[in-house]
Amino acid sequence: MVAPSVTGRTRPTKVKKHASAQKRKRDDVDVDKLEAAVAGLDVKDGGYKNFSDLPLSEPTTQGLKSSHFAVMTDIQARAIPLALKGHDILGAAKTGSGKTLSFVVPVLENLYRLQHVGMDAGLGALIISPTRELAIQIFDVLRLLGRHGHMFAAGLVIGGKSIEAEQQALTRMNILVGTPGRILQHLSQTVAFNVDDLKMLVLDEADRILDMGFQRDVDAIIEYLPKDRQTLLFSATQSRKVSDLARLSLQDPEYVSVHSEDRTATPKTLQQNYIICPLEDKLDTLWSFIQASKKSKILCFFASAKLVRFVYESFRHMQPGIPLLHIHGRQKQATRLDVTSKFSASKHSCLFATDVAARGLDFPAVDFVIQVDCPEDADTYIHRVGRTARYNREGRGVLFLAPSEEEGMLKRLETKKVPIEIINVRQKKRQSIKSQVMHMCFKDPALKYLAQKAFVTYAKSVHLQKDKEVFKLKEYDLEAFATSLGLPGAPRIKFLRDSNAKQAKQASTAAIDVSDSSDEAEDEGSAANQKAKPVRTKYDRMFERQNQDVLADHYQRLVRDDANESSQSKFSGLDGEPSARDDDDFLAVKRRIPAEADISDIEPQETKHDSSAGHRVVNLPGASQPLVIDSNRREKLLKSKKKLLNFMDKGKKLVYDDEGNPHEVYELEDEEDFKARGLPEEQRQRFLQAAQEVVQKADVVDKATAKAKRKEKIRKRKERERMATESGKLEKDEGGVELEDHGEDLLANFQADAASSDDDEARQEGKRSKKWFDSDSEGEERDSKKRKKGKRKTGPTVEQPQTLEDMEALAAGLLD
Template sequence: MCFVTEVSFCESKCQKTAKRIKKKNKSNSKIKTFTKKNKKKDSETVIIEKLQAKYIDPSQITKFGDFPLSSKTLKGLRECGYHKPTEIQKETIGLALQGKDILGAAQTGSGKTLAFLIPVLEKLYCNQWTRLDGVGALVITPTRELAYQIFETLRRIGEHHDFSAGLIIGGKDLKFERNRMDQCNIIICTPGRLLQHMDENPLFDCVNMKILVLDEADRCLDMGFEQTMNAIIANLPPKRQTLLFSATQTKSVKDLARLSLKDPSYISVHENSEFGTPKELSQSYVICELQDKLSILWSFIKNHSNKKIVVFFSSCKQVKYIYEIFCKLRPGLSLLPLYVLFATDLAARGLDFPEVHWVVQADCPEDVATYIHRVGRTARYHRGGESLLMLLPREIKMVDKLTEKKIPVQKIEINPIKLNNPVRKMEAFLAKDPTLKDTAQRAFVSYAKAVFLMKDKEIFDAQSLDTNSFAKSLGLAIPPRIRFLQRLNARKENSKNQKNSFNNKANNKTYFTTESDEDDKIKNKSAIHFNKTDSENSASDDDKPTNTPFHVSDDEDSDDDNILKVKRRDHDIELPTDREMADLDMGRNKNKKPITKAAAAKKILKKENCTKEKKSELAMQYEEEDEGGIDIEKAKLVLKEEDKFDKQLFKQKVKAKHKEEKRKLKEKKKKEEEEAKDEFGESESEEEPDLSWLPDPDKIYGEKTEEEKRKLRRNIDNLEEVLKKKKKHKIEQISSSLNVNEAEELAMMLLKNK
């Protein structure tokens, strides 16, 4: 409609101009007017065919317009300010548009997000995808923050397309997502929430899905997401295009086989470059003690107050405490936890923080890949940046590993005069605020756990940490208890003491067998096994063989049939006692060798000598047989016969138990009756009590009237009848109606009647 209105407006303007010229010149010359003709539009199918026929060599591409992209995608790229593609985009977009599987690896900040979002939009456009077709593309990322960033980029460059996109991450309203899953053409998600929808949401259907993208693929496929990703991949259609992107790309055959990649193209634009990180990134490291880290960090922030800084720690609890205490110390610039300034490795992958000047790694990264992703938050898109790595003296080996991966780092020295230590102020804040003190204690323990859980034990050793000094540097007067380290040390001490005690016993005892008794053979075999294991363990621990008084003999000229023998030279033979054999068995149990239930049962039977007597004739015959091995079929029959006697014995035990319970119940009832009789019945003693010492109630309370006496006699008669009939029942009800005087009178009369 706009185009037609514009044409009609041009025609009327030309006619008016012609009339004016005709009046001025007063000539009969005719003025011809030209109208713009509408061009016939090509159908969308023809446009798609033309685009697919334009795939060219990546080396000839200088701008996004050289790619065979739709006008809607190009318009979105222009509006977002994207004009020239980066190296990874040149190499991957053309291959992805042809439908090939891709493994893309490039340095951080090189534009990998557009390298897979553009093919996603073009894939669905060429297939003429509509909202009724359901899910056509899945983009999986390891973190929610990265998923949100990708979604915002897709929303801006795909604004002119008719596709619908959904952000499916944890922490959002699950019901809201569930009701709209069937309307999404492109889903950007994290693995956990996607699997939850696959399992619980009947509206989710990815049967027609065309393209799968894994951003930060090495993190998605590692051990943390292994089970989740296996379950997700099992629900995806086998015929699909798969794109994998990361700065540290996986080449594991196992990982690629899980994804069912078909002849993937591996593209690494910086694989042959001089450095593994961007050239514009200046990298340095400093060696410091653990207790000096916070003072160095504080002084660094104070001296770079006009810079944007990202600081990485090992755990969230460290981030929380450092953020809170530094906010109280007021360094002179704004502080933010998790994202900018203080962060964990959660923010190390994919996130684009604009114009970050410094990346400070207060704690050593787990490996080289983590280091690359951390420093990748600066020096993005050919901009400059700097990084600082703080290392403990033991962690200096990380520098060698970085050098092997072509990462240049330079050592710098810190002037101790310029350091500003805020420990005194921190101690004062912790003394005032118990909550802040608890946060500091949690940060202390979480750092020790993070170091303990690191895989590379050559670099990380939790036992070597100076915990007292580190606690003081956090503002804590006393270091908190690290329970898991205490338990670990206790186990080591127990195992060491046990080894020493056994070695002392072994130096004074001899274990030797030449008898044919089965029990003695078992004892000697256990002694051989334990001493051999103990010597191996001590050799592995101390790199020295243990001096034991035993040696294993397997000579062919031995007189006995046993293969293994234990001998002691130049000493008399002395057999071990039962207590020593029990100690040996305990030591063997703690040598990391599991004991089955059957073995434990045999051990108990041998220890207590409680062999069960066989009652059936078949079992007795089976025991008397002297054949080698076990006849399984015959053993089954024996068990069935013995089971009959066991059931009878069990019934007898149940009956005896019931009889015993009945007997105890009768005794209890009898005892209760006797106690009641003693209380309300006849007294056991026949002699009457001496009541001469009691005062005369008539003198104290006065004499009673005839009416009161009659009433008292009636009550006594009633009470006697009740006692005769029910003995003790309802006495409390009758006696409660009497006052004090009547009660005393009643007591005197009862005593006289007796």
């Protein structure tokens, strides 16, 4: 007998997991205890230093321990207790101070106490970030803290991914992280996306989200969200404008700024310097710096994506000895994620980036932040340089400033409490790469085209900057900058060309005024000897061009009008006869035959002259306004039916009533007539009553028609049944057997059956029946003889001869 513990399975059995049990709300959660502990928090004391001092749930505590978060930063110690108690928060802290945990922990805890879990709960928290990379980073932190027991369904919606897959998963989400554009797209297009029960709204890098770049998207998102919610705003440079607070519907917000009293707006471990570098020397200085810092992790910021691509491609060809990466907003999302992961994991690397990587991204152990192009404002500088010296680590930032940018940018940085010192570049270690870049552009047309685009986009970015005290485009040496990019000359830019043309025109006008005044001051003798040249306009230059009348005579002879022939001595002789040149011309017009066009309906019926003004007024049939003939061009209009149609009145679309009277489709009623019929409400009631009477009359007619149709249908059905019954009785009486009537011709069927029976009888007579004395063999012999006889009667089939050879073959066969 087999032991009860032994089974017939060859593989160990696994315990089935019930998926429904994981989505069910937890019954072991002591919500009342957590609520009492949160209510007892003293937000004014601020004596909380560790996460263990806060009343957090067990899953959140386990997530913090697994991620090695024990001591809170200043912004976390002040913001998390307020957020746990449900206050709206405006949080401002230096870069790298741990702002992400300041809103991730309250989101998890508040939804945990509310038990906002499952598909039926809907969306509970919405976290918005300005860039895709920052949204991915926030989602990773949320996943690290929440995977140790929390049952929330969290999702990430950003651009660059399949929107269909996101739409299917949105209905199950409790926490959502995304960018403004994609969230607004789902709110407006995804039907099942419901945000009516939203509890918390978080804006990371709020100053960037609330500015002009995302203002429309954020305003549209706010319209979808409920008013009764908790809102958290965090950024390194926080906005306190009343308009922004009113847009977000904040209710008594708490402003948390832990570093407002500090002397500097940047971390103390950050060393900040700037160098005076002309525009044409930036690439040489950057190359020299990279060559001297090959064992470092460098992040370089540029003004445009095309400039990032050009610097990356040109430096990559020259092989600087350090891994190079580049990131900008025009890359695909998968490429951007790959670049950020590679740069985060590398120890020694150089990343060329635009401002897409300037906010919120946490790249570990960045040694240098090089701002090759001047930032647009001091806030952008703070966010850029904040990629290094994070979490009390050391870092260094270097800013490249052109001579025209130094004074204005330093004032902006001083206003924002940014300490920065000037340094010099050692000329001995400086290398020039202008010749190498020019050689590469000469050999590679694609790189040269990229250099042109980089030049244009940089000039455009400087031209569009709002702060004109810092960015003075006229003081840049653009020709030298183009040479440093390997170009033979500066590409022509439209807005620069227009401004230069305007200046040249103004200068020429001023010169003309000066010359005129000088001519009036001189006497007649000196004016005769030193006569100034007359002003030549563009029309003068146009008419003075040579070789512009090729084939012009031939063309004008084909299209000239009879009215102008007399005035054009170029085409006819002085006496009005055709000149001698007409005989030699190709396709010369000798006589014009007018087309038979029906222009009687638009010919002028009445003409009168205005002797005072010298104009002729023509009244056209079908036109309410007369046509004034005051020039030759107007005179030519009378000969064109198509052009005269433009002066005709537009036709009116008419409809005819039951009596045959025409009416316009849209007729405006007189106001007095309308008021005479009574008040609008009374007219509306009368109209409804009249319409109801018409509907009732039509309903009676429709019911009568339907009743008649039903009666007719019943009558036809009974008639068919009666005919079928009568035909069935007739067949039963005649044949003794009741036949079914399928709508066939009974007489024809009877005649066909009779004919077939006669044929059968004839065949039976022709076939002799077998007698009792006939054997089977005799019968077979008789049948075989009949078959042979039949074959002999038929004989072989002979084909008709077609050729002489066929006739010879047939004759030979007969002779044989």
